[in-house]
Amino acid sequence: MDETIYALSSGAPPAAIGVIRISGPRAGQALARLCGTLPVERSPRLRTLRDGAGEMLDRALVLWFPGPATATGEDLVELHCHGGRAVVAAVLATLGTIEGLREAEPGEFTRRAFTNGRIDLAEAEGLADLLSAETELQRRGALLAAGGELSRRIEGWRDRLLAFGAAIEAVIDFADEDDVASLPAGFGAELGALAAEIRRVAERPATERLRDGIRVVLAGPPNAGKSSLFNALLADDAAIVTAEAGTTRDVLERPVSIGGVPFVLVDTAGMREEGAGPIEALGIERARREVAAGQIVLWLGDPADRPEGAFLVRSKADLRPSGSSSGLEVSTVTGSGLEELIEWLVARAREVLPPVDRLAFNRRQRDLALAAVSAIEAVDGEGDLLLAAENIRSARRALDALVGRDSTEEMLDALFGRFCIGK
Incomplete structure (x- = not known):
């Protein structure tokens, strides 16, 4: 905590503005080295930043916050520079030459805020x-x-x-x-x-469900349309789709936001008892584990084989007669049933997610x-x-x-x- 740290705190350049933060006992000295004098505290000022040889680095908006009433609880400086790669790199390189300064580690600014009592662990x-x-x-x-x-x-x-x-x-x-x-x-x-x-x-x-997303596992026998439905829900060709049985041999997962709800879609190998080679058999075993652990399981197969708690989806509805009494009919070719499936997924996910308006x-x-x-x-x-x-x-x-x-x-x-x- 007796060291002074610095880092780029805004997004990766190039950008309109690059915000560089300096925190620690030498923050004020570092700012004075860059622009000659300390500006009025807690008031933005336009200053010319120079390196150790006096060469101009940039014209930047600088802010000086003496501790302890700062975000980190210690002396803090913000440099609002132009966000080009060369500008940001030059300013960071100059800070690295100043004695007593070092580049921050991940989360170190926030950790100092916690250590200095500016925020607690829950925050x-x-x-x-x-x-x-x-x-x-x-x-x-x-x-x-x-x-x-x-x-x-x-x-x-x-x-x-x-x-x-x-x-x-x-x-x-x-x-x-x-x-x-x-x-x-x-x-x-x-x-x-x-x-x-x-x-x-x-x-x-638990809030991890909201942070990590609801796992939706697509399961069923080979050629049931799992990968096609996976791609349709993602609106992307993430999974290979062919007429050959056993094309998907491993678990494929992708995060996606649907209706503002975070999901992780999981495509699995087709489940069958016979005819699978050694590699496909490993994929089938992984598929079974995903089904057992999935928060929502969509079963694209015979209703008699449906795992307990799984939701029955009758895929390839464009190739079979309609009017089934169970499950939701879906066609990734015509798009029929997809909107209804998405509405069901969002409604089901909201039931198991923590309420965002309550603690x-x-x-x-x-x-x-x-x-x-x-x-x-x-x-x-x-x-x-x-x-x-x-x-x-x-x-x-x-x-x-x-x-x-x-x-x-x-x-x-x-x-x-x-x-x-x-x-």
Whole structure:
């Protein structure tokens, strides 16, 4: 944290503007080296940037933010340069010659913000999801955590636990006083309400489903039309389609946004019991594993062979008589049934995705929240109050871990490694 870091924080050049950030104790010195003097703090100024030999690098808008009231909690500089490759490269190269400066590692700016208390762990996780969001649902879902709404809810739960713990400690320490001889009326009911509130949030679908996308597995016998449907849903010729049985011999997957919902479409090898060679047999085994793990399975085959829970799709509807009583008839040649299938997929996915207008946990957060619930539910206000006080403390520690008050370096490394270098 005593080092000063720098990196390009905007998109890869060429671009209209290239934003370069500098953070750390030497940020102000670096800015003065580039443009001669420090500008008025927190006010954009147009300055000429020069290298160590005095050669002009660019005319840029510069901003100087003294810490600690900055995004990273330390001295911070932003250089809004022209976004050409040569300009950005020249400015970065000059920064690299300044003593005490080094290029930032992935996520290091955000990690410093966390370390310096500008954001907590729940906000950092939400920010990581927001940066990787590719659909509207992903964006809206990440905003609640990145904006601090989840952290505020957790802090409220923690404050209530502190009050419950204080009430128990008061009875333990001052049991001989008339006004604190017993726990307040309604103590157990209020504690139960808190546990129920935390459990309701924890039992919602995990945010990883929204971030990773719903896996839709297309399965069935050879030549059932799986690859054709896969291509039609992608609006791309990602899978090879031929009349030869067993053309698809491995699992092929592609992410796609349909109706603003993130999906991962999975094309699989045709399932058959006989006639498959060694390579195709491996593909069939992988297909079976995908069917078992798929969140949505579209079965393009005999209804009698349909896996449990799979949705029956009668493909190649242009080649067979219509009027079947089961499944959805689809033709990738005429396009019939595709719109209905897409509507069904979107509706089904929304049932298993976390609600974007309400708080939801990722798996790490859910496990900690449920640990807090278990500790709260173990509190017995009429039993051993020392044990009750320890259960309250255990619940509070679990909530602290939710927002990073008790975090391991390995977990932090994994999280901030998801960020780009300039973030």
